[in-house]
Amino acid sequence: MSAPVPSVPERDLVRNDYRIILDLVEPGSRVLDLGCGSGHLLALLRDRRKVGGYGLELDEERIVECIERGLSVFHCNIDDGLRDFDNQSFDYVILNQTLPVTHKPELVILEMARVGRRSIVSFANFAHWRVRLGLLLNGRMPVSETIPYQWFETPNIHHLTLTDFDVLCRRNRLGVLDRYYFRHLDRGAVTRRCRWANFRAAYALYLLAPEA
Amino acid sequence: MSQSASQDNSAVGSVGVVESRRMRLYDADDPLRLDSGATLAPVDVEYETYGRLDAEAGNAVLICHALSGDAHAAGLHAAGDEKPGWWDTLIGPGKGFDTERYFVICANVLGGCKGTTGPQSVNPATGKPYGLDFPVVTIHDMVTVQKRLIDRLGVRRLLTVCGGSMGGMQALEWSVSYPEAVRSAIPVASTYRTSPQSIALNEVGRQAILRDPNFRRGQYYDGAAPNAGLSLARMIGHITYLSDQSMHEKFGRDLRHRKAYGYDFEPEFAVQTYLHYHGERFTKRFDANSYLYITKAMDYFDLSQGYPSLRKSLARAAGCKFLFVSFSSDWLFPSYQTREAANALRNSGIDVTFVELQSDYGHDAFLLEVGEMTKIISAFLGYLGGVRP
Structure with missing residues (x-):
């Protein structure tokens, strides 16, 4: 009688960032996903890792999709969204491919560390050699697989590189527990060691915890 | 009804001609005990139902009305009626509360004037209408009466209880007073306590x-x-x-x-x-x-009262799933009040979704923003109805 719960699209099952996160997150933990979109990652975490998840999302259409999947989601902006969250009330707080969209990235990273025991942050590397080359040769803002927008229509207002992020973490006494690098979101290998990572990695995913 | 038809907008319709019924729930031998300490008998309740209760009695939805509402939430009382029930846009075949799938109950509140016992009912002590001799009632008292009604209707656990404005207060009250009897609550354009502005x-x-x-x-x-x-x-x-x-x-x-x-x-x-x-x-x-x-019942409503914090009070609702809906231009029950309740629940580890819909309609939006509310409510109930408790 009831409508079937919408399944997670095939292409998302093989996403590198999703696969890393599914491996990282311990079963039964509590997860907060900032900018959870249609809830694909949270649904996977719930169904495969028995994770109790919450999402934050701004877009009404996507919120409806989360609700269809039975997920709990808060309609708010990440930039002022964590104020009302208790200290250390989640095991993991995830910010997946969303950092460059936030207005106050440093505040968001600090808030994540306050609310969660561990933070997971994944983003596209603006210092990847293809991006560098594009800017060098064409003299225009790079448009690529990792940064698929023209400068005038991009939602990304804070582009960053791996080195930039390392500096931000050090500055805020956030310890990097693990780093993962990959070339593509939806295919290809993931590696935890990469020489010249800031030059060669298109994406990175960090596992962070406040330094003791 | 087939799955595709229930998803199809063309299947949206009316529950048709319906009638209100009345049931005596309390009498002199078994009076209603009120929060004020007073007792009240007899107590009759006027109610309507739409759709059919399934074999496991698991598809029942209670709709709670606002200040000036009544039991007539959907359909028409007579074929030529000018106006349908007050939430007819959301209740009916293929609508947000799909009567092909859910058994929908709506009752006039205690203290009301649309068939349920209230100040214009006859006071058995004098043989005249109560007037101001009617005892002051609370939102909790209204819910106590509704609980007995659903017991009599053979419903042990509601799939959801939903209402706008004062109806949302009742939905919240249900979740903390009878957590075992509600799987979910949907307070719309509502608050966990009436603000001084509303009291004024x-x-x-x-x-x-x-x-x-x-x-x-x-x-x-x-x-x-x-x-x-x-x-x-x-x-x-x-x-x-x-x-x-x-x-x-x-x-x-x-x-x-x-x-x-x-x-x-x-x-x-x-x-x-x-x-x-x-x-x-x-x-x-x-x-x-x-x-x-x-209005006095609304003024007294404050779920945090008597508890060290709102969170402690709302923690009573553990096991209940919540969907809060507020509207951006509602200044009677502003979004921040809804958000406070939702935050307290979430920080207690309770499943809660909060949506603030953009609307220019003010508080009335809960009666007017039909499209967005239909999407949200059908999504919420669709998942809940598909998962066995």
Whole structure:
């Protein structure tokens, strides 16, 4: 009688960032996903890792999709969204491919560390050699697989590189527990060691915890 | 109904002609014990149901009405009726509360004037209407009565309880008073406690009634009713249901019945005639005493009272799933109040979804933003209804 719960699209099952996160997150933990979109990652975490998840999302259409999947989601902006969250009330707080969209990235990273025991942050590397080359040769803002927008229509207002992020973490006494690098979101290998990572990695995913 | 048909917008329809029923829930041997300490008997409840209760009695939905609502939430009382039930846009075949799938119950609240026992009912001690001898009731008292009704209807656990405004207060009250009897709650445009601003507005409305010379200590049923006071109360109410933006759009500075200013005090702006019309019309369908009692019940509503914190109070609802909906331009029950309750629940580890819909309609949005609410409510119930408890 009831409508079937919408399944997670095939292409998302093989996403590198999703696969890393599914491996990282311990079963039964509590997860907060900032900018959870249609809830694909949270649904996977719930169904495969028995994770109790919450999402934050701004877009009404996507919120409806989360609700269809039975997920709990808060309609708010990440930039002022964590104020009302208790200290250390989640095991993991995830910010997946969303950092460059936030207005106050440093505040968001600090808030994540306050609310969660561990933070997971994944983003596209603006210092990847293809991006560098594009800017060098064409003299225009790079448009690529990792940064698929023209400068005038991009939602990304804070582009960053791996080195930039390392500096931000050090500055805020956030310890990097693990780093993962990959070339593509939806295919290809993931590696935890990469020489010249800031030059060669298109994406990175960090596992962070406040330094003791 | 097939799955595809229930998803298909063309299948949206009306529950058709329905009738209200009345049930005696408390009598002199078994009176209703109220929060105030008083007892009340007899207590009758007027209610309507739509759809069919399934074999496991797992598809029941309770709809709670707002201040001036009644049990008639959907369909028509007679084939030629001009107006359907007050939430007909959301209740019916293929609608948000799909009556092909859910068994929907709506009852007039305790203290009301639409069939459920209230101040205009006959006081067995005097043989006359209670008037101000009717005991003051609370939102919790209203819910106590609803609980007995659903027990009598054979429902042990509601799939959800939903309401807008004061109906949302009842939904929240259900979740903390009877957590074992509700799988979910959907408070819409509501609050966990009435703000001083709302109490102030309610008070002005009540004073308009109490100071009407026809009020006569509430014993006006044999003569002229305090209609001037009641219509004034309703006019104030209507202002709080709208927003600055919606008044601009609905009325502007347009004149009615006049082409130019009259330089007198007759109603001439469209917004004036609107308020006069609705104030006047309200006196034909509502009882002034009920207005006093129901607004008082709202004033007393505060789920945090008697607990060290709101969170401690709401933690009683563990196991219940919540969907809160608020509207951006609602200044009577603003979004921040909804968000506070949702935050407290989430910080207690309770499943809660909060959505603030963009709307210019003000508080009235809960009756008007049908499209967005339908999407959200069907999504929520669709998942819940598909998962066995």
